[in-house]
Amino acid sequence: MIKNLRFVYPVLLATLGVTFAPATANAISFIPRSDLTDSQFQQLIDSGKFTETFVAQGRIGNNALNGTQEFDLLDADNNLLPVAQGQRIWETGEAVDFTLEYTGSLVNYWLGGELLSSDIFSAPFTDIFLRTRATGDTVVVMLSDLFLNGIEIPGLISASSGNANEIDYLQITDIPDIFTLVGKATLAWANDPPENSQLAYQIKVGRINPDDPETVPEPSLVLSLAGGAALMSFRKLKRKSGSHSKVL
Numbered sequence: 671m672i673k674n675l676r677f678v679y680p681v682l683l684a685t686l687g688v689t690f691a692p693a694t695a696n697a698i699s700f701i702p703r704s705d706l707t708d709s710q711f712q713q714l715i716d717s718g719k720f721t722e723t724f725v726a727q728g729r730i731g732n733n734a735l736n737g738t739q740e741f742d743l744l745d746a747d748n749n750l751l752p753v754a755q756g757q758r759i760w761e762t763g764e765a766v767d768f769t770l771e772y773t774g775s776l777v778n779y780w781l782g783g784e785l786l787s788s789d790i791f792s793a794p795f796t797d798i799f800l801r802t803r804a805t806g807d808t809v810v811v812m813l814s815d816l817f818l819n820g821i822e823i824p825g826l827i828s829a830s831s832g833n834a835n836e837i838d839y840l841q842i843t844d845i846p847d848i849f850t851l852v853g854k855a856t857l858a859w860a861n862d863p864p865e866n867s868q869l870a871y872q873i874k875v876g877r878i879n880p881d882d883p884e885t886v887p888e889p890s891l892v893l894s895l896a897g898g899a900a901l902m903s904f905r906k907l908k909r910k911s912g913s914h915s916k917v918l
Contacts, residue, residue: 698819699843700840701842701843723747725750726872727741728857730869740758740759756784766781768781768854770875772795791875796843796844798842798851803828805868809864813855818850
């Protein structure tokens with residue numbers, strides 16, 4: 671059990687194992703969204719740009735096998751109420767295996783060997799938003815060793831000291847409708863254990879809704895307009911260079 675997080679931060683950061691630069695692996699892309707706030711994420715939903723279907727969550731809860739839950743599956747169409755929930759005891763600094771999969775008809779979410787399932791959710795999916803939250807004095811939540819259908823994904827970490835509220839996002843795009851996400855979840859604290867969602871992570875699954883295609887020019891039209899604008903600019907430049915210039 672880890673008692674002093676002064677030694678935890680470097681170790682946890684090292685275990686993330688990959689850089690945080692935007693990158694693409696095969697068809698799946700990942701985008702660090704450290705600039706994204708909870709209110710901005712909600713605006714994506716309210717504006718119709720992102721449709722959230724379900725959320726797999728892990729949290730500190732009351733860190734006991736009774737009372738408040740420590741992990742659950744949430745229905746985004748029903749005010750994020752749980753459709754399945756479970757309880758566990760977290761050990762500070764322990765990396766706990768998790769798996770989230772969609773089989774085409776069933777969502778399965780394993781955390782530390784315990785399984786939650788639901789058959790009420792359905793594709794299509796395009797994106798996953800990972801979210802971590804750390805609130806309290808010297809606390810950390812981290813997702814590491816992440817692989818989506820065998821493709822390595824950057825980790826995500828939130829660390830708080832002085833009772834700050836730290837929230838971070840990572841967006842995974844172009845996901846297949848049938849997928850398996852595996853990784854490790856770590857919750858750590860130096861003093862008294864936090865409560866409820868002061869240490870928490872969410873895996874938010876849904877789809878990005880493209881803009882109205884009528885408002886987006888075709889690529890060929892964009893190139894045509896760009897070429898026309900460049901030609902006009904060139905002709906204007908030639909005229910300004912002198913009366914003896916000849917425009918071809």
